[in-house]
Amino acid sequence: xxxxxxxxxxxxxxxxxxxxxxxxxxxxxxxxxxxxxxxxxxxxxxxxxxxxxxxxxxxxxxxxxxxxxxxxxxxxxxxxxxxxxxxxxxxxxxxxxxxxxxxxxxxxxxxxxxxxxxxxxxxxxxxxxxxxxxxxxxxxxxxxxxxxxxxxxxxxxxxxxxxxxxxxxxxxxxxxxxxxxxxxxxxxxxxxxxxxxxxxxxxxxxxxxxxxxxxxxxxxxxxxxxxxxxxxxxxxxxxxxxxxxxxxxxxxxxxxxxxxxxxxxxxxxxxxxxxxxxxxxxxxxxxxxxxxxxxxxxxxxxxxxxxxxxxxxxxxxxxxxxxxxxxxxxxxxxxxxxxxxxxxxxxxxxxxxxxxxxxxxxxxxxxxxxxxxxxxxxxxxxxxxxxxxxxxxxxxxxxxxxxxxxxxxxxxxxxxxxxxxxxxxxxxxxxxxxxxxxxxxxxxxxxxxxxxxxxxxxxxxxxxxxxxxxxxxxxxxxxxxxxxxxxxxxxxxxxxxxxxxxxxxxxxxxxxxxxxxxxxxxxxxxxxxxxxxxxxxxxxxxxxxxxxxxxxxxxxxxxxxxxxxxxxxxxxxxxxxxxxxxxxxxxxxxxxxxxxxxxxxxxxxxxxxxxxxxxxxxxxxxxxxxxxxxxxxxxxxxxxxxxxxxxxxxxxxxxxxxxxxxxxxxxxxxxxxxxxxxxxxxxxxxxxxxxxxxxxxxxxxxxxxxxxxxxxxxxxxxxxxxxxxxxxxxxxxx
Amino acid sequence: xxxxxxxxxxxxxxxxxxxxxxxxxxxxxxxxxxxxxxxxxxxxxxxxxxxxxxxxxxxxxxxxxxxxxxxxxxxxxxxxxxxxxxxxxxxxxxxxxxxxxxxxxxxxxxxxxxxxxxxxxxxxxxxxxxxxxxxxxxxxxxxxxxxxxxxxxxxxxxxxxxxxxxxxxxxxxxxxxxxxxxxxxxxxxxxxxxxxxxxxxxxxxxx
Numbered sequence: 001x002x003x004x005x006x007x008x009x010x011x012x013x014x015x016x017x018x019x020x021x022x023x024x025x026x027x028x029x030x031x032x033x034x035x036x037x038x039x040x041x042x043x044x045x046x047x048x049x050x051x052x053x054x055x056x057x058x059x060x061x062x063x064x065x066x067x068x069x070x071x072x073x074x075x076x077x078x079x080x081x082x083x084x085x086x087x088x089x090x091x092x093x094x095x096x097x098x099x100x101x102x103x104x105x106x107x108x109x110x111x112x113x114x115x116x117x118x119x120x121x122x123x124x125x126x127x128x129x130x131x132x133x134x135x136x137x138x139x140x141x142x143x144x145x146x147x148x149x150x151x152x153x154x155x156x157x158x159x160x161x162x163x164x165x166x167x168x169x170x171x172x173x174x175x176x177x178x179x180x181x182x183x184x185x186x187x188x189x190x191x192x193x194x195x196x197x198x199x200x201x202x203x204x205x206x207x208x209x210x211x212x213x214x215x216x217x218x219x220x221x222x223x224x225x226x227x228x229x230x231x232x233x234x235x236x237x238x239x240x241x242x243x244x245x246x247x248x249x250x251x252x253x254x255x256x257x258x259x260x261x262x263x264x265x266x267x268x269x270x271x272x273x274x275x276x277x278x279x280x281x282x283x284x285x286x287x288x289x290x291x292x293x294x295x296x297x298x299x300x301x302x303x304x305x306x307x308x309x310x311x312x313x314x315x316x317x318x319x320x321x322x323x324x325x326x327x328x329x330x331x332x333x334x335x336x337x338x339x340x341x342x343x344x345x346x347x348x349x350x351x352x353x354x355x356x357x358x359x360x361x362x363x364x365x366x367x368x369x370x371x372x373x374x375x376x377x378x379x380x381x382x383x384x385x386x387x388x389x390x391x392x393x394x395x396x397x398x399x400x401x402x403x404x405x406x407x408x409x410x411x412x413x414x415x416x417x418x419x420x421x422x423x424x425x426x427x428x429x430x431x432x433x434x435x436x437x438x439x440x441x442x443x444x445x446x447x448x449x450x451x452x453x454x455x456x457x458x459x460x461x462x463x464x465x466x467x468x469x470x471x472x473x474x475x476x477x478x479x480x481x482x483x484x485x486x487x488x489x490x491x492x493x494x495x496x497x498x499x500x501x502x503x504x505x506x507x508x509x510x511x512x513x514x515x516x517x518x519x520x521x522x523x524x525x526x527x528x529x530x531x532x533x534x535x536x537x538x539x540x541x542x543x544x545x546x547x548x549x550x551x552x553x554x555x556x557x558x559x560x561x562x563x564x565x566x567x568x569x570x571x572x573x574x575x576x577x578x579x580x581x582x583x584x585x586x587x588x589x590x591x592x593x594x595x596x597x598x599x600x601x602x603x604x605x606x607x608x609x610x611x612x613x614x615x616x617x618x619x620x621x622x623x624x625x626x627x628x629x630x631x632x633x634x635x636x637x638x639x640x641x642x643x644x645x646x647x648x649x650x651x652x653x654x655x656x657x658x659x660x661x662x663x664x665x666x667x668x669x670x671x672x673x674x675x676x677x678x679x680x681x682x683x684x685x686x687x688x689x690x691x692x693x694x695x696x697x698x699x700x701x702x703x704x705x706x707x708x709x710x711x712x713x714x715x716x717x718x719x720x721x722x723x724x725x726x727x728x729x730x731x732x733x734x
Numbered sequence: 735x736x737x738x739x740x741x742x743x744x745x746x747x748x749x750x751x752x753x754x755x756x757x758x759x760x761x762x763x764x765x766x767x768x769x770x771x772x773x774x775x776x777x778x779x780x781x782x783x784x785x786x787x788x789x790x791x792x793x794x795x796x797x798x799x800x801x802x803x804x805x806x807x808x809x810x811x812x813x814x815x816x817x818x819x820x821x822x823x824x825x826x827x828x829x830x831x832x833x834x835x836x837x838x839x840x841x842x843x844x845x846x847x848x849x850x851x852x853x854x855x856x857x858x859x860x861x862x863x864x865x866x867x868x869x870x871x872x873x874x875x876x877x878x879x880x881x882x883x884x885x886x887x888x889x890x891x892x893x894x895x896x897x898x899x900x901x902x903x904x905x906x907x908x909x910x911x912x913x914x915x916x917x918x919x920x921x922x923x924x925x926x927x928x929x930x931x932x933x934x935x936x937x938x939x940x941x
Binding site: 040041044045046047048049050051052053054056057059090142143144216217218219220221266267268269270271298300301504505506507665666668669670672673674675676677701702703707708709710711713715717 | 784785804806807811814815818819820821823824825826827828830831833860861862865870874877878879881883884885886887888889890893908911912913915916917918919920921922923924925926927928929
């Protein structure tokens with residue numbers, strides 16, 4: 001390659017940040033050249049050309065297809081199972097049930113706080129506590145033959161009484177999901193004295209709300225391909241975190257971590273539902289071992305409505321007191337929710353917004369999690385928050401009407417600077433709520449829109465418009481250790497970035513490349529990324545909870561700085577200077593103050609000899625006694641047909657304070673995606689269980705369970721970024 | 735069987751249910767259900783059983799392919815699992831999500847609702863067929879520029895839907911774009927950028 005072409009790897013004249021002394025922490029960037037731009041994704045080509053190989057895309061020449069026989073009843077006991085029929089079917093190579101090797105493996109549904117006693121199930125549990133629990137499995141040469149095999153298994157069920165509604169589940173005469181009470185857990189929280197608070201209020205309102213159960217249903221089905229080489233297991237899984245899959249599979253199968261390699265380069269959506277392996281993962285591994293062939297086991301769409309998680313339904317009563325000047329005096333919240341048939345976080349963070357979003361001296365909450373004969377919950381995009389938001393934001397609006405105040409102004413009056421819901425009320429590193437509301441209202445034209453739509457409602461006609469707004473905080477989002485990353489700089493100056501984290505569609509890879517580019521002055525497209533593989537990339541926690549960028553970005557920055565430090569000490573030999581006097585300047589390293597004494601990175605003798613410089617970065621700790629949370633405010637205008645009740649969303653605006661915006665293009669996309677999913681929960685999505693007659697789910701497909709389509713969202717969506725300098729959160733401010 | 739179901743603590747106060755209705759439908763319905771099998775005229779000459787195999791010829795992305803298929807195999811399954819065309823994604827296998835959208839004679843169709851045998855004699859185009867060598871086609875390029883995806887899994891189908899639209903209508907309005915991609919679900923919610931990408935693609939195709 002010609003020298004000039006190599007020079008093109010680097011951005012000419014880019015001011016790269018100073019390299020800190022060895023051992024010193026890098027300072028936050030004061031201004032950035034590449035980070036913060038709107039850049040198309042580094043893996044966009046793969047995703048639009050079809051060359052991105054998702055786990056469900058893998059095929060091997062001798063691969064078999066797996067399928068699972070599932071209990072058709074919400075509550076039943078398997079009295080007898082006969083798998084011999086399946087073995088007779090053409091193309092069937094393997095059959096698994098509780099009687100075959102490995103079939104009696106223990107299965108803890110969730111290992112999650114705050115549950116002390118786990119209700120342990122088995123891989124194939126003869127006591128099926130929800131519709132769709134696994135009973136047996138088959139591996140065959142084609143998917144059709146696998147289904148033929150599943151249908152040939154004969155099962156004799158004893159159908160048991162069920163309960164499919166969390167409100168009924170807590171009544172004394174309800175059918176029992178487990179032997180003891182249907183109450184999983186009850187939690188209480190209190191600060192101040194709510195009675196005193198309600199006494200001080202000018203207006204007190206109380207209302208009950210319910211949000212229905214919502215299903216994740218990412219486009220790529222849940223599943224994996226599993227293959228053994230002797231005692232080494234490789235799994236290609238559609239997952240948010242390869243290391244999370246590795247650790248649980250290794251534990252359940254009794255294998256050392258080194259013998260379980262999990263690969264997940266791409267995944268087609270998850271939203272929290274692919275943070276953990278499913279029974280399907282272990283079943284695929286066992287079928288592969290039994291047959292000695294790779295097994296691909298991806299669920300059918302209908303199965304994903306039953307067994308791979310949900311956002312639990314919530315029943316919430318909220319009582320709120322306010323003074324005429326808009327000061328909140330007291331909030332009291334009661335919530336009942338269900339995580340399904342096993343402890344699965346049915347009420348996780350359900351009361352959080354009541355505790356933390358608005359300044360309020362007197363708060364009391366009580367949340368109860370109940371068992372029902374339904375599929376276990378999994379984390380779903382800010383667990384608990386949208387449910388609570390539905391209740392809290394509506395009562396806040398009602399209070400505004402009651403005291404005759406603009407809802408925006410009322411929220412202004414109650415903006416917190418400390419996290420009141422946490423022990424010791426620690427401060428936030430930044431509280432962007434006020435600015436989100438102000439800038440959002442301004443850009444939306446809130447005042448004018450309110451007046452315009454109010455006037456319009458007095459006119460004739462059946463189409464009426466209205467505007468609404470709500471605000472929010474997310475409990476997590478600051479990221480934190482652990483994470484390890486490696487940045488390799490080759491002898492031609494190009495770079496390889498090695499990270500364990502998954503890019504679940506949020507643009508993680510692109511942002512990491514931008515961080516490396518910022519520090520090295522290299523063009524982001526000159527960086528090759530290896531990720532999502534426990535065999536070849538470094539440990540990372542799962543991507544989720546809006547914490548991936550603030551976790552991984554500081555890590556990759558540290559690894560890149562380590563590369564720069566090594567280059568400086570290598571160049572010091574060539575330049576016969578003290579490394580401390582040298583300045584890394586993109587393509588060159590020069591002696592500070594003597595610009596003529598410099599060396600090209602690619603001319604450094606030691607780099608040429610060694611061929612590579614390897615920098616390792618680790619995620620440092622978060623600030624102590626500080627809380628790093630993102631805030632937001634959203635505004636929308638709707639049109640209601642008052643004759644039919646039909647609602648059309650006319651426009652939507654989101655103003656979000658999420659730390660430093662690393663890539664404006666993917667940031668806006670995330671905001672739009674969140675709004676769209678919110679439209680789903682608010683307008684079109686709800687699980688329907690036949691609670692009275694059969695206990696079965698009646699809308700387990702996308703025809704009957706409605707996701708928002710292109711016709712349900714407004715083309716007029718605006719995202720506003722509220723950026724507040726945050727030098728405390730981490731060294732990238734993300 | 736009906737007896738068992740009737741009793742089981744129905745807590746509803748409705749006097750009439752669909753199941754109750756079905757069980758009152760009389761002997762004819764019950765007899766059909768009891769036989770446990772759908773009666774097919776298997777003896778009829780020329781009718782294939784599901785597991786038989788057939789040799790067919792498909793025209794995919796401009797090339798003819800001879801394949802041995804079972805009559806029950808969908809076009810989606812054959813393209814993806816047998817020919818390795820991973821730009822045809824599997825989402826629901828029941829015509830609800832559009833992840834498997836391909837063009838059949840330039841019209842967007844769901845690969846999961848089309849049997850492979852049905853597609854014989856038609857011109858099939860998949861995402862791979864939009865590539866110009868290693869270079870992206872205009873619709874693909876527009877999706878990159880406008881960041882019209884997040885996880886990227888519905889993307890091939892969305893691109894094919896837009897490609898089909900633009901082949902039929904080179905200057906679509908936003909409302910037309912919204913309608914034409916409404917058969918393709920995007921759970922990440924990148925719709926707004928998909929609209930922008932379709933508009934940009936129309937522009938790129940014209941230039």
